Amino acid sequence: MFLEPHFKGQRSGWIEVICGSMFSGKTEELIRRLKRARIANQKVQIFKPKIDTRYDDTKVVSHDANSILSTPVESSRKILELIENVNVIGIDEAQFFDMDLPEVCQALALKGIRVIAAGLDMDFKGEPFGPIPNLLSVAEYITKVHAICQHCGNLATHSYRLSNEKAKVVLGEKDSYEARCRTCYHMGNILDLKVAPNNKSDNLAGLKLEVEIEDED
Ligand SMILES: [Zn+2]
Numbered sequence: 001m002f003l004e005p006h007f008k009g010q011r012s013g014w015i016e017v018i019c020g021s022m023f024s025g026k027t028e029e030l031i032r033r034l035k036r037a038r039i040a041n042q043k044v045q046i047f048k049p050k051i052d053t054r055y056d057d058t059k060v061v062s063h064d065a066n067s068i069l070s071t072p073v074e075s076s077r078k079i080l081e082l083i084e085n086v087n088v089i090g091i092d093e094a095q096f097f098d099m100d101l102p103e104v105c106q107a108l109a110l111k112g113i114r115v116i117a118a119g120l121d122m123d124f125k126g127e128p129f130g131p132i133p134n135l136l137s138v139a140e141y142i143t144k145v146h147a148i149c150q151h152c153g154n155l156a157t158h159s160y161r162l163s164n165e166k167a168k169v170v171l172g173e174k175d176s177y178e179a180r181c182r183t184c185y186h187m188g189n190i191l192d193l194k195v196a197p198n199n200k201s202d203n204l205a206g207l208k209l210e211v212e213i214e215d216e217d
Contacts, residue, residue, distance in 0.1 A: 002033070002143050013109040017094075017136055019121035020145040022159040023179040027092055029145055030118040031068050034090045037114070042087035046070035047079050049096040076101040076131075079108070086113060094119030095129040102134040124161035124177070126185065147179030151191050158185035162192065 005014070018029045038044050050072040070090070073079055076097045083089065089108055094101060094117040105115045121136070121144070123129045136142055147156040156179035163176055184191055 002029070002141070004033075004036075005141070013111065013113040013115065014141065015105050015109050015135070015139040016114070016116045016141040016143070017132070017139045018116065018118040018143045018145060019132060019136065021122065021147050021157055021179050022120065022177050023147040024145040024156070025147075026118040026120075026145055029143065030090055030092055030116055033116055034068060034088065037088045043085060044088045044090065045083060045086045046090040046092065047073050047082070048092040049094075050074050051093075051096045076104040079104055083108070083111075083113070088114045088116065091115065091117040092119075094135065095121075095123075095132050097131055099131050099134070101131040102138050105135060106138055120159065122158060124159050126158055149181035149184050150178045151184040152181060154181040154183075156181050156184075158182060160185050162189075 002016070016033075018026050020026050034044050034046065046068060048070050068090075070092060071082060073082065077100055079089070079091075091097070091101075091105075096119075101117075105117060108115050117135060117139075119132050119135075120129045121132050148154075149156040158180045160178045160180045161176060162178060180191075
């Protein structure tokens with residue numbers, strides 16, 4: 001478990017990143033840290049990209065409905081305009097922000113603010129997601145949280161997309177994605193939980209489609 005560093009009289013802030021796959025509890029961990037800071041009477045502000053309107057426009061909502069109010073913003077630079085004498089800034093769904101996010105977080109940290117950003121480190125293709133890799137490299141503290149592979153029970157690091165949609169951003173939860181370990185992720189839709197045993201032929205057709213698409217790349 002992450003324990004806050006003890007910096008008495010320290011003038012500078014710092015950057016924490018909480019990353020991992022879907023269903024790994026990133027937002028829950030972000031909320032845990034923010035709530036504890038708030039209990040200690042620290043002034044907390046929370047931002048999220050405007051793109052994520054799955055549940056609510058003004059809340060960071062984790063999937064267990066343990067939510068906390070946040071401000072949706074169009075760009076990371078907007079955060080610099082909206083801060084008001086805060087100690088801690090939380091950023092949820094950080095992967096959806098633009099590439100200026102690391103620079104913005106560093107500017108905030110230099111103002112003495114503790115910045116906590118949570119986001120997916122990999123997209124559904126298993127590739128680094130948006131500004132997260134750059135943010136990791138400038139952060140003081142990184143916590144990689146894991147889900148449990150829905151097939152084998154090992155630690156899951158990958159978000160497997162169940163549909164054939166190719167867009168990078170497909171919002172949705174349990175119906176659209178599975179948390180998978182590296183091995184199960186690369187086994188693709190042979191493992192598709194949604195396919196009943198008597199539908200095996202459909203499943204194989206889906207697999208063929210996946211292979212054909214990969215050949216195009
Ligand atoms: Zn697995």
